[in-house]
Amino acid sequence: xxxxxxxxxxxxxxxxxxxxxxxxxxxxxxxxxxxxxxxxxxxxxxxxxxxxxxxxxxxxxxxxxxxxxxxxxxxxxxxxxxxxxxxxxxxxxxxxxxxxxxxxxxxxxxxxxxxxxxxxxxxxxxxxxxxxxxxxxxxxxxxxxxxxxxxxxxxxxxxxxxxxxxxxxxxxxxxxxxxxxxxxxxxxxxxxxxxxxxxxxxx
Amino acid sequence: xxxxxxxxxxxxxxxxxxxxxxxxxxxxxxxxxxxxxxxxxxxxxxxxxxxxxxxxxxxxxxxxxxxxxxxxxxxxxxxxxxxxxxxxxxxxxxxxxxxxxxxxxxxxxxxxxxxxxxxxxxxxxxxxxxxxxxxxxxxxxxxxxxxxx
Numbered sequence: 001x002x003x004x005x006x007x008x009x010x011x012x013x014x015x016x017x018x019x020x021x022x023x024x025x026x027x028x029x030x031x032x033x034x035x036x037x038x039x040x041x042x043x044x045x046x047x048x049x050x051x052x053x054x055x056x057x058x059x060x061x062x063x064x065x066x067x068x069x070x071x072x073x074x075x076x077x078x079x080x081x082x083x084x085x086x087x088x089x090x091x092x093x094x095x096x097x098x099x100x101x102x103x104x105x106x107x108x109x110x111x112x113x114x115x116x117x118x119x120x121x122x123x124x125x126x127x128x129x130x131x132x133x134x135x136x137x138x139x140x141x142x143x144x145x146x147x148x149x150x151x152x153x154x155x156x157x158x159x160x161x162x163x164x165x166x167x168x169x170x171x172x173x174x175x176x177x178x179x180x181x182x183x184x185x186x187x188x189x190x191x192x193x194x195x196x197x198x199x200x201x202x203x
Numbered sequence: 204x205x206x207x208x209x210x211x212x213x214x215x216x217x218x219x220x221x222x223x224x225x226x227x228x229x230x231x232x233x234x235x236x237x238x239x240x241x242x243x244x245x246x247x248x249x250x251x252x253x254x255x256x257x258x259x260x261x262x263x264x265x266x267x268x269x270x271x272x273x274x275x276x277x278x279x280x281x282x283x284x285x286x287x288x289x290x291x292x293x294x295x296x297x298x299x300x301x302x303x304x305x306x307x308x309x310x311x312x313x314x315x316x317x318x319x320x321x322x323x324x325x326x327x328x329x330x331x332x333x334x335x336x337x338x339x340x341x342x343x344x345x346x347x348x349x350x351x352x
Contacts, residue, residue, distance in 0.1 A: 047292040051275040051284050052253055056292070078257060078269045080290040093269040093290070095259045100267035103260075113291075154293075178308075182292050 025135045026126050029143075032166040033123025039064040041189040045074075048181045055183075068118045069200040084114040085200040092203040099203040120160060120169060131158065138162070140170065153177070167191060232342030232350055243341055243351035244333035251277045254331075258287070270295070276331050285327050287314060300324040 040063050047056040058078075063071040073081040079094035080102070089111045091102035116128060125133050131145035145158040154176065161171040168189050174182040256272040273286040280301065287296040297309040298320050307320045314320075338351040 045292065047288070049273060049286065051286065052255075052273060056255065056271070056273070056288075058290070058292070074290045077255075078271060078290040080269055082291075093259070093267050095267070095269060096261070100261065103268050176294075180294070 025137055029125070029135060029141075030123045033121075035192070036122065036167045037066050037192050038195070039121050039189065039191060040193050040195060041186045044185045044187070046183045046185075048183070050179050063195055063199045064118065064121045065197070065200070066122060068115065069197070070114050070118050070121075071199050072114065072117070081203045082110055082114060083200055083203070084111070084118070087111075089114060090203075094203070120172075123167065125160065139164070163189075165189075232344060235341040235343055235349060239341060239343065239349055240337070242349045243338050247278065247331070247333040248276060249278055251275070251279075274327055274331065278332060281332060281335070283324065283327055283331065285324065296320075296323070298324055300328055 040061075042061045043059070045058040045060070047058065049056065056077075058074050059076050060072070060074040062073065063069075068084060068086060070084040071081065073079075081092050081094075081099075083090045083092075091110060092099040093102055094100075112130070116130070119125065119127055125135075125143045125145070128145065130151050131147050134144040134146070136142050136144070141162040143160040143162070145160070147155050147157075156175045156177050157173075158175075159173040160169055161173070162168070163170040168191065169186055171186065172184045174184075176182075252275070254274045254276075256274070258270045258272050260268045260270075269290055271288045271290065273288065275284045276282070282299065282301045284299045285296070286294055288294055294309055295311045296307075296314040296319075298305055298307045305320055305324050307317075310316075310320065341349060341351045343349050
């Protein structure tokens with residue numbers, strides 16, 4: 001009986017200190033992102049589907065400028081681009097030699113996704129309303145995002161793996177119900193480099 | 204990455220054929236022998252296979268949509284599974300066709316109608332699975348091409 005009491009106290013104390021450490025970690029995590037004004041990077045997306053023996057590979061590049069300008073562009077296998085500047089979101093597909101506006105009815109969903117990504121690049125992981133967040137200092141440091149009711153029909157868990165370089169995200173892992181998952185690896189990341197603002201306006 | 208563009212090409216082909224109104228010139232066939240019969244379904248895979256297609260659509264007014272199609276076939280089980288994904292990898296449609304019928308696992312608007320699921324899976328089945336009955340006749344053209352009506 002005494003042993004169970006001791007274990008219970010140990011676990012409760014551990015959780016209490018974990019909670020305190022977590023609050024400190026969020027603050028120091030935000031601090032590492034404090035000086036970031038822009039991000040430019042390439043990415044490799046691996047889409048693991050249960051029906052395919054090999055993942056679907058997509059390559060692309062992104063541009064981000066605080067607080068909410070984002071260009072997320074796929075170069076292969078389909079060329080498409082999502083543009084966000086403030087509250088304006090546009091999606092274009094490139095085929096038959098020109099950019100054509102997307103007719104998908106998913107612009108609202110895309111806006112939600114782009115808003116989440118914009119928050120990640122600023123270290124504002126704990127501001128998401130759709131996800132609960134857990135921080136693990138690592139190494140490597142990682143933020144685990146667990147969706148609430150509704151979103152969990154599509155996403156089971158998101159894990160954001162941070163680089164040792166302050167303010168840089170190395171990799172994002174997205175798990176879905178049913179076993180499919182997506183891994184996005186960032187490379188050639190440039191912090192606070194300059195680029196024209198029209199990258200967020202024109203495909 | 205794109206292992207096949209066959210699906211969209213063939214769908215376009217069917218569309219063109221369905222609106223065509225000029226009968227093709229009648230061809231004279233040399234009757235085929237029983238030895239030619241296996242060639243009728245030789246174009247179909249016998250082993251399990253996977254395929255990734257690019258699907259592009261343009262609508263009047265300039266709107267467009269680009270999707271990835273993923274299909275897996277198990278001919279011996281007469282089973283097909285088809286997915287439609289956005290370029291970002293979101294699954295919009297996921298269904299399986301087997302001898303038990305069509306089971307839709309996921310269908311997002313505008314791909315959520317039973318008619319869409321039935322039409323797509325029947326088209327994919329027509330393209331990739333061999334017919335379950337023997338041809339009623341078969342023959343060869345003068346250049347040796349086998350025709351299996």
